Amino acid sequence: MQDIVGNLHLHTIASDGTGTYDEVASAAARAGLDFIMYTDHNTWTDGVEGWYYDPDTGRDILRLMGQEVNDPNLEPEHNHLLCHFVSSDLNGVAADPQKLIDTAMARGGLCFLAHPLERPGYDRASQIYPWLSWEVAGYTGIELWNAMSDTKWNLRTFPRALLGAYLPQRGLSAPFPEALAKWDELLATGQKVVAIGNSDAHAMSFSWGPLTRTVYPYEHLFRAVNTHLLLADSLAFEVDQARLQIYNALQLGHCFVSYDLIVSPKGFTFTGRSGSEQAIMGDTLSLQSEAVLRVASPYPARLRLLKDGQLLMETTGQELEWQTVEPGVYRVEAYRQFWGQQRGWVFTNPIYVVKQ
Numbered sequence: 001m002q003d004i005v006g007n008l009h010l011h012t013i014a015s016d017g018t019g020t021y022d023e024v025a026s027a028a029a030r031a032g033l034d035f036i037m038y039t040d041h042n043t044w045t046d047g048v049e050g051w052y053y054d055p056d057t058g059r060d061i062l063r064l065m066g067q068e069v070n071d072p073n074l075e076p077e078h079n080h081l082l083c084h085f086v087s088s089d090l091n092g093v094a095a096d097p098q099k100l101i102d103t104a105m106a107r108g109g110l111c112f113l114a115h116p117l118e119r120p121g122y123d124r125a126s127q128i129y130p131w132l133s134w135e136v137a138g139y140t141g142i143e144l145w146n147a148m149s150d151t152k153w154n155l156r157t158f159p160r161a162l163l164g165a166y167l168p169q170r171g172l173s174a175p176f177p178e179a180l181a182k183w184d185e186l187l188a189t190g191q192k193v194v195a196i197g198n199s200d201a202h203a204m205s206f207s208w209g210p211l212t213r214t215v216y217p218y219e220h221l222f223r224a225v226n227t228h229l230l231l232a233d234s235l236a237f238e239v240d241q242a243r244l245q246i247y248n249a250l251q252l253g254h255c256f257v258s259y260d261l262i263v264s265p266k267g268f269t270f271t272g273r274s275g276s277e278q279a280i281m282g283d284t285l286s287l288q289s290e291a292v293l294r295v296a297s298p299y300p301a302r303l304r305l306l307k308d309g310q311l312l313m314e315t316t317g318q319e320l321e322w323q324t325v326e327p328g329v330y331r332v333e334a335y336r337q338f339w340g341q342q343r344g345w346v347f348t349n350p351i352y353v354v355k356q
């Protein structure tokens with residue numbers, strides 16, 4: 001499998017970000033990303049999609065266009081929806097979350113509930129924008145780890161904010177436990193719910209008296225929380241083909257969420273086998289007497305295997321193996337020590353083990 005890494009939630013000057021399309025793409029190329037998806041608020045721009053050559057690094061990066069849609073008439077503006085692969089305006093249906101999801105999906109898109117659970121931060125960041133309309137159905141998945149939500153919480157007092165502005169490595173911990181619990185709760189209903197992780201990069205500046213600081217510039221954020229996609233073949237040079245590869249990997253949940261700044265998790269695998277059947281993360285595996293689940297990590301980590309939200313096994317190392325005769329939703333979390341604490345490193349999509 002090919003492991004490509006990208007960011008699926010970020011903002012430019014087309015909404016409330018601070019970088020142009022090209023500046024953001026260059027920052028992503030410097031950070032080593034393979035693709036980015038622009039998701040400005042309630043806006044769509046034609047003609048940006050395609051390969052972008054970054055002259056500084058000599059790297060090509062694939063740019064795709066999505067949007068983050070919400071109802072601007074709500075106060076506060078909760079229910080943010082990431083709509084990927086939808087090349088048209090969705091503002092007309094933004095006020096009705098179910099209609100918005102149905103419309104985006106009917107137009108060949110994918111939908112992810114953005115920063116579905118948030119915690120208040122410091123000062124201007126005290127406002128939260130969670131997902132509240134949990135009665136909706138038919139969406140692709142959720143944004144399990146949003147770097148901006150996590151940072152906002154980690155920098156929730158003035159001393160923390162000041163320290164975090166100069167030591168950004170301290171700004172990220174892991175997906176919120178309540179986000180992991182909510183994901184498990186949704187998975188328990190029998191639906192497939194794909195998890196992604198993103199920067200939600202804006203690269204805003206803050207001033208403290210004489211000090212002005214761009215808190216979390218784009219390049220830093222693109223080295224942080226990302227989504228790795230597993231592809232059967234290398235990403236095609238032909239744009240429509242590459243776009244379809246990314247669409248398929250996301251739709252199938254052939255992906256994992258990571259905090260790349262700790263160390264690159266490229267090559268991390270979670271696979272299953274039962275009789276002649278094989279599965280990777282996101283797949284359904286039919287149980288034929290028993291199944292073997294395997295985790296292989298490029299670096300040692302605290303590996304945790306969960307079934308239906310409950311911890312089954314925990315080990316520190318590069319491998320984990322588990323035999324089971326039980327159907328269930330199996331997923332893996334990996335943590336590593338970084339800047340003085342255990343931080344989330346890898347969160348895989350589940351393997352759905354079902355009775356034959």
Ligand SMILES: [Zn+2]
Pocket residue numbers: 068080114115129
């Ligand atoms: Zn948002």
Ligand SMILES: [Zn+2]
Pocket residue numbers: 009010011068200
């Ligand atoms: Zn956003």
